[in-house]
Amino acid sequence: EPEVTQTPSHQVTQMGQEVILRCVPISNHLYFYWYRQILGQKVEFLVSFYNNEISEKSEIFDDQFSVERPDGSNFTLKIRSTKLEDSAMYFCASSEVGGGTQYFGPGTRLTVL
Amino acid sequence: KNEVEQSPQNLTAQEGEFITINCSYSVGISALHWLQQHPGGGIVSLFMLSSGKKKHGRLIATINIQEKHSSLHITASHPRDSAVYICAVGGSEKLVFGKGTKLTVNP
Numbered sequence A: 001e002p003e004v005t006q007t008p009s010h011q012v013t014q015m016g017q018e019v020i021l022r023c024v025p026i027s028n029h030l031y032f033y034w035y036r037q038i039l040g041q042k043v044e045f046l047v048s049f050y051n052n053e054i055s056e057k058s059e060i061f062d063d064q065f066s067v068e069r070p071d072g073s074n075f076t077l078k079i080r081s082t083k084l085e086d087s088a089m090y091f092c093a094s095s096e097v098g099g100g101t102q103y104f105g106p107g108t109r110l111t112v113l
Numbered sequence B: 001k002n003e004v005e006q007s008p009q010n011l012t013a014q015e016g017e018f019i020t021i022n023c024s025y026s027v028g029i030s031a032l033h034w035l036q037q038h039p040g041g042g043i044v045s046l047f048m049l050s051s052g053k054k055k056h057g058r059l060i061a062t063i064n065i066q067e068k069h070s071s072l073h074i075t076a077s078h079p080r081d082s083a084v085y086i087c088a089v090g091g092s093e094k095l096v097f098g099k100g101t102k103l104t105v106n107p
Helices: none
Strands: A005-007 A009-013 A017-023 A031-037 A045-048 A053-057 A064-067 A077-081 A090-094 A108-112 B004-007 B010-014 B017-027 B029-035 B041-047 B052-056 B059-064 B069-074 B083-089 B095-097 B101-107
Touching: A005 A090, A009 A017, A017 A031, A017 A090, A017 A108, A031 B052, A045 A064, A045 A077, A045 B095, A077 A090, B004 B083, B010 B017, B017 B029, B017 B083, B017 B101, B029 B069, B041 B052, B041 B069, B069 B083
Parallel strands: A009 A108, B010 B101
Antiparallel strands: A005 A017, A017 A077, A031 A045, A031 A090, A045 A053, A064 A077, A090 A108, B004 B017, B017 B069, B029 B041, B029 B083, B052 B059, B059 B069, B083 B095, B083 B101
16 A cells, blocks of 8 residues: 655754755655644644645744655655754655545654754 | 644543544534544544544544534444544645544553
Protein backbone atom coordinates (compact mmCIF):
# COMPACT_ATOMS: atom_id res chain seq x y z
CA GLU A 1 0.00 0.00 0.00
CA PRO A 2 1.41 3.44 -0.89
CA GLU A 3 2.53 5.51 2.05
CA VAL A 4 3.98 8.88 2.89
CA THR A 5 7.59 8.72 4.00
CA GLN A 6 9.63 11.27 5.95
CA THR A 7 13.32 11.71 6.61
CA PRO A 8 15.05 11.94 8.94
CA SER A 9 13.06 10.30 11.72
CA HIS A 10 14.92 12.37 14.30
CA GLN A 11 16.92 15.55 13.82
CA VAL A 12 18.92 17.29 16.51
CA THR A 13 20.18 20.78 15.78
CA GLN A 14 21.61 23.81 17.51
CA MET A 15 19.55 26.94 17.95
CA GLY A 16 20.02 29.26 15.00
CA GLN A 17 20.83 26.51 12.53
CA GLU A 18 18.82 25.79 9.40
CA VAL A 19 17.06 22.47 9.04
CA ILE A 20 15.33 20.83 6.11
CA LEU A 21 12.74 18.17 6.74
CA ARG A 22 11.94 15.92 3.83
CA CYS A 23 8.78 14.15 2.78
CA VAL A 24 7.84 11.91 -0.11
CA PRO A 25 4.06 12.11 -0.58
CA ILE A 26 1.98 9.37 -2.20
CA SER A 27 2.76 9.52 -5.89
CA ASN A 28 -0.63 10.41 -7.38
CA HIS A 29 -1.52 12.91 -4.65
CA LEU A 30 -1.70 16.59 -5.53
CA TYR A 31 -2.15 18.28 -2.16
CA PHE A 32 0.57 18.37 0.47
CA TYR A 33 0.58 19.53 4.06
CA TRP A 34 2.87 20.12 7.00
CA TYR A 35 1.72 19.88 10.60
CA ARG A 36 3.56 20.06 13.87
CA GLN A 37 2.91 18.65 17.32
CA ILE A 38 4.74 20.03 20.31
CA LEU A 39 5.19 17.35 22.96
CA GLY A 40 1.98 16.87 24.94
CA GLN A 41 0.00 19.31 22.79
CA LYS A 42 -2.41 19.00 19.92
CA VAL A 43 -1.48 18.77 16.27
CA GLU A 44 -1.32 22.16 14.54
CA PHE A 45 -1.64 22.99 10.86
CA LEU A 46 1.34 24.78 9.33
CA VAL A 47 0.81 24.96 5.57
CA SER A 48 -0.88 23.39 2.58
CA PHE A 49 0.61 23.27 -0.90
CA TYR A 50 -0.97 22.68 -4.28
CA ASN A 51 0.13 23.26 -7.84
CA ASN A 52 3.58 24.39 -6.74
CA GLU A 53 2.40 27.11 -4.44
CA ILE A 54 1.18 27.62 -0.91
CA SER A 55 -2.60 27.46 -0.81
CA GLU A 56 -3.09 28.11 2.89
CA LYS A 57 -0.85 28.79 5.89
CA SER A 58 -1.30 29.35 9.59
CA GLU A 59 -0.04 32.15 11.82
CA ILE A 60 2.74 29.80 12.95
CA PHE A 61 4.13 29.64 9.42
CA ASP A 62 6.11 32.87 9.49
CA ASP A 63 9.10 34.01 7.44
CA GLN A 64 11.33 31.48 9.19
CA PHE A 65 9.50 28.69 7.39
CA SER A 66 9.40 27.80 3.73
CA VAL A 67 8.20 24.85 1.69
CA GLU A 68 9.33 23.56 -1.64
CA ARG A 69 8.68 20.75 -4.06
CA PRO A 70 12.13 20.59 -5.61
CA ASP A 71 11.32 17.68 -7.91
CA GLY A 72 8.44 15.39 -8.78
CA SER A 73 8.58 13.41 -5.59
CA ASN A 74 9.98 15.36 -2.64
CA PHE A 75 8.24 17.98 -0.51
CA THR A 76 10.40 19.85 1.96
CA LEU A 77 9.94 22.10 4.97
CA LYS A 78 12.81 24.45 5.75
CA ILE A 79 13.25 26.27 9.02
CA ARG A 80 15.84 28.99 8.48
CA SER A 81 17.01 29.78 11.98
CA THR A 82 15.69 27.31 14.49
CA LYS A 83 14.49 28.35 17.93
CA LEU A 84 14.07 26.24 21.04
CA GLU A 85 10.31 26.43 20.60
CA ASP A 86 10.55 24.79 17.17
CA SER A 87 11.23 21.49 18.95
CA ALA A 88 8.31 19.30 17.96
CA MET A 89 7.20 16.38 15.84
CA TYR A 90 6.64 17.49 12.26
CA PHE A 91 4.19 15.52 10.16
CA CYS A 92 3.84 15.63 6.42
CA ALA A 93 0.57 14.56 4.82
CA SER A 94 -0.83 14.28 1.33
CA SER A 95 -4.25 13.90 -0.24
CA GLU A 96 -5.55 13.16 -3.68
CA VAL A 97 -8.03 16.03 -3.62
CA GLY A 98 -8.30 19.22 -1.59
CA GLY A 99 -10.28 18.56 1.57
CA GLY A 100 -10.01 14.81 1.05
CA THR A 101 -8.64 12.09 3.28
CA GLN A 102 -5.12 12.98 4.32
CA TYR A 103 -2.43 10.33 4.65
CA PHE A 104 0.22 11.12 7.22
CA GLY A 105 3.88 10.29 7.26
CA PRO A 106 5.53 8.84 10.39
CA GLY A 107 6.88 12.22 11.43
CA THR A 108 10.26 13.81 12.06
CA ARG A 109 11.12 14.59 15.64
CA LEU A 110 13.05 17.88 15.69
CA THR A 111 15.03 18.71 18.79
CA VAL A 112 16.57 22.18 19.01
CA LEU A 113 19.28 22.58 21.64
CA LYS B 1 -11.86 30.30 14.25
CA ASN B 2 -13.07 26.78 14.85
CA GLU B 3 -12.77 25.33 18.32
CA VAL B 4 -12.72 21.55 18.59
CA GLU B 5 -13.52 19.92 21.90
CA GLN B 6 -13.19 16.24 22.63
CA SER B 7 -14.46 14.22 25.54
CA PRO B 8 -13.38 12.44 27.52
CA GLN B 9 -9.69 13.37 27.64
CA ASN B 10 -8.79 9.96 29.04
CA LEU B 11 -10.70 6.72 28.89
CA THR B 12 -9.88 3.36 30.41
CA ALA B 13 -11.92 0.32 29.43
CA GLN B 14 -11.90 -3.42 29.84
CA GLU B 15 -11.48 -5.59 26.79
CA GLY B 16 -14.80 -6.16 25.11
CA GLU B 17 -16.43 -2.94 26.24
CA PHE B 18 -18.25 -0.54 23.90
CA ILE B 19 -16.38 2.77 23.64
CA THR B 20 -17.71 6.20 22.70
CA ILE B 21 -15.58 9.27 22.10
CA ASN B 22 -17.24 12.61 21.44
CA CYS B 23 -16.23 15.65 19.41
CA SER B 24 -17.88 19.05 19.21
CA TYR B 25 -16.91 21.97 17.03
CA SER B 26 -17.99 25.59 16.92
CA VAL B 27 -18.12 26.58 13.25
CA GLY B 28 -19.72 24.85 10.26
CA ILE B 29 -17.38 22.58 8.35
CA SER B 30 -17.17 20.64 5.12
CA ALA B 31 -15.71 17.49 6.67
CA LEU B 32 -14.72 15.94 9.96
CA HIS B 33 -11.84 13.51 10.33
CA TRP B 34 -11.19 10.88 12.96
CA LEU B 35 -7.53 9.97 13.35
CA GLN B 36 -5.65 7.48 15.46
CA GLN B 37 -2.25 8.30 16.93
CA HIS B 38 -0.18 5.38 18.12
CA PRO B 39 2.19 5.54 21.11
CA GLY B 40 5.11 5.87 18.70
CA GLY B 41 3.54 9.04 17.31
CA GLY B 42 2.32 7.89 13.89
CA ILE B 43 -1.06 9.19 12.74
CA VAL B 44 -3.54 7.08 10.78
CA SER B 45 -6.70 8.39 9.19
CA LEU B 46 -9.74 6.37 10.30
CA PHE B 47 -12.69 8.23 8.81
CA MET B 48 -13.58 11.32 6.90
CA LEU B 49 -17.25 12.19 7.00
CA SER B 50 -19.49 15.10 6.17
CA SER B 51 -22.86 13.58 7.03
CA GLY B 52 -24.49 10.49 8.48
CA LYS B 53 -22.53 7.48 9.54
CA LYS B 54 -19.59 5.37 8.42
CA LYS B 55 -18.49 1.93 9.58
CA HIS B 56 -15.19 0.14 9.20
CA GLY B 57 -14.79 -3.12 11.02
CA ARG B 58 -15.43 -2.49 14.72
CA LEU B 59 -15.30 1.29 14.29
CA ILE B 60 -18.33 3.46 13.67
CA ALA B 61 -18.31 7.22 13.19
CA THR B 62 -21.38 9.44 13.18
CA ILE B 63 -21.84 13.14 12.63
CA ASN B 64 -24.72 15.53 13.30
CA ILE B 65 -24.12 18.64 11.24
CA GLN B 66 -26.92 20.64 12.85
CA GLU B 67 -25.60 19.98 16.36
CA LYS B 68 -21.95 20.27 15.28
CA HIS B 69 -21.16 17.00 16.97
CA SER B 70 -19.55 13.70 16.05
CA SER B 71 -19.00 10.44 17.86
CA LEU B 72 -16.54 7.62 17.35
CA HIS B 73 -17.64 4.23 18.62
CA ILE B 74 -15.53 1.13 19.06
CA THR B 75 -17.39 -2.13 19.53
CA ALA B 76 -15.81 -5.10 21.32
CA SER B 77 -12.74 -3.08 22.28
CA HIS B 78 -9.35 -4.78 22.34
CA PRO B 79 -6.00 -3.84 23.91
CA ARG B 80 -4.64 -3.11 20.43
CA ASP B 81 -7.19 -0.27 20.20
CA SER B 82 -5.18 1.57 22.87
CA ALA B 83 -4.13 4.85 21.27
CA VAL B 84 -4.98 8.54 21.15
CA TYR B 85 -8.05 9.25 19.03
CA ILE B 86 -8.12 12.69 17.46
CA CYS B 87 -10.97 14.60 15.91
CA ALA B 88 -10.07 17.18 13.27
CA VAL B 89 -12.36 19.47 11.30
CA GLY B 90 -11.84 21.17 7.98
CA GLY B 91 -13.54 23.83 5.94
CA SER B 92 -10.98 23.63 3.19
CA GLU B 93 -7.59 21.99 3.27
CA LYS B 94 -6.60 23.28 6.69
CA LEU B 95 -7.51 20.94 9.54
CA VAL B 96 -8.16 22.12 13.09
CA PHE B 97 -7.44 19.40 15.62
CA GLY B 98 -8.85 18.50 18.99
CA LYS B 99 -6.56 17.62 21.87
CA GLY B 100 -7.30 13.94 21.50
CA THR B 101 -8.75 11.22 23.71
CA LYS B 102 -6.30 8.78 25.19
CA LEU B 103 -7.87 5.32 25.23
CA THR B 104 -6.43 2.46 27.24
CA VAL B 105 -8.04 -0.95 26.88
CA ASN B 106 -7.01 -3.44 29.52
CA PRO B 107 -7.09 -7.20 28.92
